[in-house]
Amino acid sequence: MPEITYRQAINDALAEEIERDENVFVMGEEVAQYNGAYKVTEGLYDRFGEDRIKDTPISEAGFIGMGIGASMLGLRPVMELMFWSFSYVAFDQIVNNAAMVRYMSGGLTHVPIVIRGPANGGTNVGATHSHTPENFMAHTPGLKVVCPATPYDAKGLLKTAIRDNDPVYVMENTLLYGNKGEVPTEEYTIPLGHAQVLREGRDVSLIGHGRSILTALEAAGHLAGEGIEAEVVDLRSLRPLDIDTVLASVARTHRVVLVDENKPFCGVSAQVSHMIQEEAFDELDAPIRRVTSLDAPAIYSDPLEREQLPNPRRIQEAVQQVLEDAPRAAG
Amino acid sequence: MASAVFRAPSLAEAPESVRRLPPFTDLPLFHVRPDCREDWKAARLRKNALGERKANDGRAPIGVEGGIVLRFATGMAEPPIDAPDTEAVAEASRAPINADLSPEAKRDLLATMIRIRRFEERSLRAYQQGHIGGFLHLYIGQESVATGTVSVLGEHDHFITAYRDHGHALAGGMSMDECMAELYGKATGCSRGKGGSMHFFAPERHYWGGHGIVAGQTPLGLGLAFALKYKQIPGCCLCFLGEGAVNQGVFHESLNLASLWSIPVVYIIENNGYSMGTSEARSSRFSDHLASRAEAYDMKWETVVANHIYTVREATERHARHAREHSQPVLLEYKTYRYRGHSVADANSEKYRTKEEIEHYQETMDPITVYRKTLQEEGILDNEQVQAMEKAAKDEAAAAAKFAEKSEFPPVSSITEDVYWESDQPERTSGGRLFF
Ligand SMILES: Cc1ncc(C[n+]2csc(CCOP(=O)(O)OP(=O)(O)O)c2C)c(N)n1
Ligand SMILES: [Mg+2]
Numbered sequence: 001m002p003e004i005t006y007r008q009a010i011n012d013a014l015a016e017e018i019e020r021d022e023n024v025f026v027m028g029e030e031v032a033q034y035n036g037a038y039k040v041t042e043g044l045y046d047r048f049g050e051d052r053i054k055d056t057p058i059s060e061a062g063f064i065g066m067g068i069g070a071s072m073l074g075l076r077p078v079m080e081l082m083f084w085s086f087s088y089v090a091f092d093q094i095v096n097n098a099a100m101v102r103y104m105s106g107g108l109t110h111v112p113i114v115i116r117g118p119a120n121g122g123t124n125v126g127a128t129h130s131h132t133p134e135n136f137m138a139h140t141p142g143l144k145v146v147c148p149a150t151p152y153d154a155k156g157l158l159k160t161a162i163r164d165n166d167p168v169y170v171m172e173n174t175l176l177y178g179n180k181g182e183v184p185t186e187e188y189t190i191p192l193g194h195a196q197v198l199r200e201g202r203d204v205s206l207i208g209h210g211r212s213i214l215t216a217l218e219a220a221g222h223l224a225g226e227g228i229e230a231e232v233v234d235l236r237s238l239r240p241l242d243i244d245t246v247l248a249s250v251a252r253t254h255r256v257v258l259v260d261e262n263k264p265f266c267g268v269s270a271q272v273s274h275m276i277q278e279e280a281f282d283e284l285d286a287p288i289r290r291v292t293s294l295d296a297p298a299i300y301s302d303p304l305e306r307e308q309l310p311n312p313r314r315i316q317e318a319v320q321q322v323l324e325d326a327p328r329a330a331g
Numbered sequence: 332m333a334s335a336v337f338r339a340p341s342l343a344e345a346p347e348s349v350r351r352l353p354p355f356t357d358l359p360l361f362h363v364r365p366d367c368r369e370d371w372k373a374a375r376l377r378k379n380a381l382g383e384r385k386a387n388d389g390r391a392p393i394g395v396e397g398g399i400v401l402r403f404a405t406g407m408a409e410p411p412i413d414a415p416d417t418e419a420v421a422e423a424s425r426a427p428i429n430a431d432l433s434p435e436a437k438r439d440l441l442a443t444m445i446r447i448r449r450f451e452e453r454s455l456r457a458y459q460q461g462h463i464g465g466f467l468h469l470y471i472g473q474e475s476v477a478t479g480t481v482s483v484l485g486e487h488d489h490f491i492t493a494y495r496d497h498g499h500a501l502a503g504g505m506s507m508d509e510c511m512a513e514l515y516g517k518a519t520g521c522s523r524g525k526g527g528s529m530h531f532f533a534p535e536r537h538y539w540g541g542h543g544i545v546a547g548q549t550p551l552g553l554g555l556a557f558a559l560k561y562k563q564i565p566g567c568c569l570c571f572l573g574e575g576a577v578n579q580g581v582f583h584e585s586l587n588l589a590s591l592w593s594i595p596v597v598y599i600i601e602n603n604g605y606s607m608g609t610s611e612a613r614s615s616r617f618s619d620h621l622a623s624r625a626e627a628y629d630m631k632w633e634t635v636v637a638n639h640i641y642t643v644r645e646a647t648e649r650h651a652r653h654a655r656e657h658s659q660p661v662l663l664e665y666k667t668y669r670y671r672g673h674s675v676a677d678a679n680s681e682k683y684r685t686k687e688e689i690e691h692y693q694e695t696m697d698p699i700t701v702y703r704k705t706l707q708e709e710g711i712l713d714n715e716q717v718q719a720m721e722k723a724a725k726d727e728a729a730a731a732a733k734f735a736e737k738s739e740f741p742p743v744s745s746i747t748e749d750v751y752w753e754s755d756q757p758e759r760t761s762g763g764r765l766f767f
Contacts, residue, residue, distance in 0.1 A: 025561070051561075057591065062550050062584025069554020072539060073489075075561060092547055092581070101551075105532035105540060106523035107749035141750050141766065164760070165752040193763025240763035271767070 001184055007177040009151035010040050010116075013158040014078060016187065018044070018052050021076060024162055027054045027063060028080030028117075037082045038118065038177055060090035064115065068098050068167075071113040076162055084119035084171060085131040098167040099142030114161045116170035119147075120211060121261065121298045122309050123174055130298035132261045134171045134209070135268045138238040144168040145238040146192055147210040151181035153236055156190030164192070173211045193240030197249065201229035203328060204319050205249040207272060208259035209235040212310050216259045219315035228319060238268055246272065247280045254285040255322045259310050264292040286325035289318040415696055416636035423645035424705070428483060434711035438720075440482060440640055441706060444474040444699050446724045447498045450507050453728035454497070454514055458675050462736065463514045467528050470498035472670040475698035476601050477502040479643030480569055483651060484537070487559065487566025491539040491552045493573060494529035495601075495669075503538045505531065507731035517738035524741045525749060545606075546572055546579030549598070553585045556596035560658055567595040567654040569647075574621055574664075575606020575614060589660035590628040597647070597654050600664040601637075607673040608683040622664035630662055637665030638696040639705070668692045 004012070017024045030037045032045035032055040045053040056063040060081065067077035081087055087094050094115065101109045121130035138145040144166055148154040154172065161168035198213065199220050206216035213234040220230040233249050235241065250256055256276060260269035273288045294308045423429060432440075451469045458467050470477065477498035481490060492499045500510055505521060513520025514528055521531050522541075529543040539555060542548035552570025559566045576582060577600060589596050602621060604611055617624055625632035631653070635646045643665060650661045670689055672680030681689070706712035747766055748755060754765050 057584075057587060059584035059588060061581040062553075062588050065547075065550025065581060065585070066554040066557055066588060069491075069539075069551035069556075070558040070561065071554070072534075072551070073555055073558035073562075075558050092544055093550060096544055097542075097547060097551060101532075101540065102752065103749050104522055104526035104530035105534070105749075106521065106525050107755060108522075108532050108534050109539070110752050112752075141747075144751075144761075144765075160761075192761035193765075194761075195763075237761070237763060240761045240765045241767075242763035244763075275767075 001182040003180045004151055004183050005177065006148075006151045006154050006172075006179045006181070007038070007040050009155035009181075009183050010158055010172065011042060011044065012183075013155045013162075014041065014044060015047065017076075017078075017159055017162045018048055021162075023074060024076045024078060025052045025054065026078045026080065027056055027067060029056055029058055029082050031055060031080050036080070038174055040172075040177065041080065060086050061093050064090045065093040065097060067113050067115075068093060068101075068111055071111050071167075072101070072109055074112075076112050076114070078114045078116065078162060081115060081117035083129055083131075084117050084133050085129050087115070087133060088131070094169075095137070095140050095143075099140045102166075103142060110165050111167045112165045113167050114158070114164075114170060115167070116158065116161075117172060118174040118177075119171040120173040120175060121293065122211070122305060124300065124302045124305060126300045127297035132171070132210075132293075134169075134238055135262050135266060135271075137169050137171075138241075138268065138271075139266075142167070143239065144192060145171065146236060147171045147238060148236060149173075149176065149210055149213050149234055151179065151183050153190060153196075153234075155183055156188055157192065157236065160189045160192055163189070168192070171210065176211055176214075190236075192237045193242050195236055195242035195245035196234045197231060197245065198234050199230070199232040201231040202253055203229045204255040204257060204322055205231045205233055205246075205253045206257050206259055206315065206319075207233045207235065207246055207249070208310075209238060209268065210261060212259045212261045215310050215312060216257075216315055219312040219319070222312055222316055223319055228323065230319060235268075235272075241272075243272075243275050243279070246276065247283075250276055250280045251283045254283055255326055256284065256286075256288045257315060257318045257322060258288060258290045258292075259315055260290065260292045261309060262292055263295050264290060265295065267292055286322045289322050291315050291318050415638060415701065416642065419636065419642050420639045420705075423639070423641040426641075426645040426648075428644050428648040429641045434709075437706055437709075438712060438716065440478055441699070441702055441712070441717075442720045442724070443478045443482075443502055444640070444702065445720050446507070446727065447474045447478065447501050448699060449721070449724035449728045450501060450510065450731065451497055453725075453732055454511065455671075455675055457511070457514065457732055457735075462732075463516075463528075465527055466494070467514070467675045468495040468673065469669070469671040469675065470495050472692070472697070473601060473603060473667045474498055475640040475643050475702065476571075476599070476637050476665050476667050479637070479640040480571075480599060480647045482640075483644050483648040484569070485566065485651075485655075487564050488568065488651065488655075489537040489539060489555045489559070489566065490569040490571070491548050491555060492541065492571035493545065493548055493576065494541070494543045495573070496529065496531050496541040499571065500531040500533065500538065500541070503533060503536050505533050505536065505538070507727050508734045511728075511731035512735040512738050515735040515738070516740060517735055518741040518745070519734070519738040523745065523749065525745075546576040546582045548572070549576070549579070549582045549585045550588075552598070553589055553594055553596050556589075556594045556654075556660075557592070560594060565655055567597055567651050569597045569599055569651070571599045571601055573606055574600050574602035574604070574611050575609065576600075577621060577624065578615060586625065586628045586630060586660070586662065590630045593658045594660055595654040595658045596660045597651055598660065598662045599647075600662070601667055602664050603667050603669045605669070605673070605683065607677070608679055610683065620664060622662045625662035630660055632662040632664070634664040634666065637667045638698045638701055640698065640702050641705070667698075668696065
């Protein structure tokens with residue numbers, strides 16, 4: 001199977017869906033002639049022309065609202081946000097309109113829109129550009145949210161998102177765009193709402209989404225060197241949420257460390273933690289620990305930002321903590 | 332961090348249902364129509380009755396001394412309109428869109444306005460009786476706008492409005508029963524009791540709501556029109572907003588996009604003079620007319636005194652046709668007036684304006700009275716017919732209230748219906764939990 005970048009995987013998904021369905025078009029700032037602020041849409045404008053790949057002015061509320069209106073008439077806009085941080089100027093459209101019109105019309109209106117773009121810190125650009133609003137979005141009934149961590153998932157989930165008849169928000173990560181991974185040449189889609197066990201282990205479950213889960217994977221590698229076997233569960237999709245795969249892992253390991261680039265208060269991990277204690281209380285041998293972003297606006301200074309985000313060291317420390325709380329049986 | 336390489340799982344993991352998910356619609360792509368932008372600045376811009384008034388009188392920062400602003404004018408409200416535009420009405424009555432109407436069709440327009448008013452009066456009573464809660468924004472006084480505009484729409488046209496949406500709903504053909512039941516929060520309501528007064532929808536009638544956030548609907552209307560253009564459907568979209576909504580950023584973003592991309596959206600500001608308790612003079616600064624802000628976006632605009640349905644129909648038809656044929660947006664401003672409070676909960680409705688102002692408008696400008704007179708002068712309406720219309724509208728509204736009262740509330744299980752398209756289907760396409 002060929003290896004391609006996460007960026008190329010998204011680009012391929014867009015191209016395939018544009019070819020497959022004439023109602024699909026891509027719109028956003030610098031997506032066409034500039035080839036994308038992060039080159040995700042590179043070459044698409046030359047290939048498909050301006051009717052399908054459209055540059056917008058810097059008007060997130062306006063053009064995303066426009067995409068929502070267009071999707072109500074059956075188009076399938078794929079809107080790029082240069083950063084999900086910029087969704088805040090379009091919050092009313094993204095949350096109030098896209099998620100609510102179906103409900104308020106008693107099910108008569110559909111909003112098959114996709115909004116995608118990077119939602120991450122760790123790039124040394126300061127607080128305004130480092131938001132991870134997947135918790136805000138997943139909070140809202142009517143919205144679906146996916147956070148692919150690998151090229152395979154990025155392509156398969158985006159293709160499903162475009163074909164989905166509900167609004168699906170895809171949270172990518174600028175630090176992952178260059179990552180390579182296996183992606184089949186044959187066409188495939190990945191259904192939303194399926195978590196994946198990236199690594200099996202019996203001592204502790206590391207559970208998270210997006211780039212954090214790769215950080216957890218790295219930590220798991222280090223822990224293995226110390227004789228600790230960590231299982232790593234990638235949620236992949238936050239809403240719908242595959243809690244069953246999470247609970248099955250907890251039933252195997254009985255110890256949980258949640259890894260989450262969200263801030264701790266009302267972050268995704270807060271919800272997952274709640275569900276584990278509610279539905280697998282008897283399986284837990286130790287309190288659930290969390291490794292989240294430290295609770296302050298994203299700091300600019302590079303070495304400190306690395307410390308603010310979940311990193312392998314902090315994850316390993318949390319794992320040591322849960323193993324102290326509930327030591328493994330000797331032998 | 333080392334960039335890990337991942338093993339891809341087998342394709343069998345993806346259920347067939349996902350791959351077979353059909354495209355939502357199957358329509359041809361559009362090509363941009365030849366650009367036939369006319370020199371609109373040369374086009375006639377009708378002045379309204381207040382055309383000569385200096386729009387900004389008394390609202391500039393005053394008391395400027397040595398470059399320091401000492402105090403701001405509070406801008407006492409002026410009556411929004413003080414006289415009918417008789418010349419414009421006469422001209423509009425001769426336009427084919429009005430002149431070619433059969434006497435019956437002309438009477439139907441009157442009947443629709445009367446139906447809207449009686450419906451709302453009945454809903455007000457239901458509110459006072461405690462059957463309806465929340466907000467109830469009455470359209471009374473503005474009926475000529477919704478009735479006139481919607482009456483000229485063609486089969487490919489669409490419309491969308493804000494929360495003062497009962498008039499547009501009824502003018503668009505929705506039944507009093509489904510509207511009243513929605514106000515009562517009943518399962519038989521047009522939105523199954525999930526939208527309420529501010530959120531009526533009838534997509535099958537090309538009516539896309541009913542939106543509660545001021546100006547929130549303005550990019551949606553743009554998007555509906557964009558979709559028409561994308562699919563090469565020769566229609567346009569009317570997008571209504573209040574004069575208080577024009578100061579929202581998203582509206583300006585939408586105007587720019589509409590003009591930049593030549594989208595056939597017809598923005599209609601229903602200028603009733605007030606946004607809640609704030610007069611136009613206290614909220615908006617502009618030269619000439621509010622709609623002339625369109626010039627900043629190189630967009631056509633026109634301001635029309637809208638109390639007579641003929642002028643509304645004439646202007647709307649002309650601009651909608653232009654929007655369709657040339658794929659161009661336009662910003663229309665219809666001068667109108669609301670008689671009641673901002674919502675029925677507005678206890679101050681006579682504090683920010685005088686009683687005399689309201690009475691003066693009702694006596695001289697009322698859209699129903701004025702149009703009734705016109706039809707009587709044309710010799711196609713007698714008193715008996717008016718009485719019959721009045722009685723029919725009242726009976727229909729009373730029956731709607733009865734229908735609403737008798738209808739059931741939606742079952743608790745319906746709270747989580749209509750949230751996702753997917754979860755309303757017999758089979759899920761995704762895994763995991765959608766609700767928490
Ligand atoms: C974003 C937002 N801000 C404030 C409100 C509260 N609000 C509802 S209607 C209204 C006045 C709007 O007036 P206008 O646009 O002139 O419309 P009208 O009520 O006259 O039809 C206000 C302030 C709201 N619904 N949405
Ligand atoms: Mg107003």
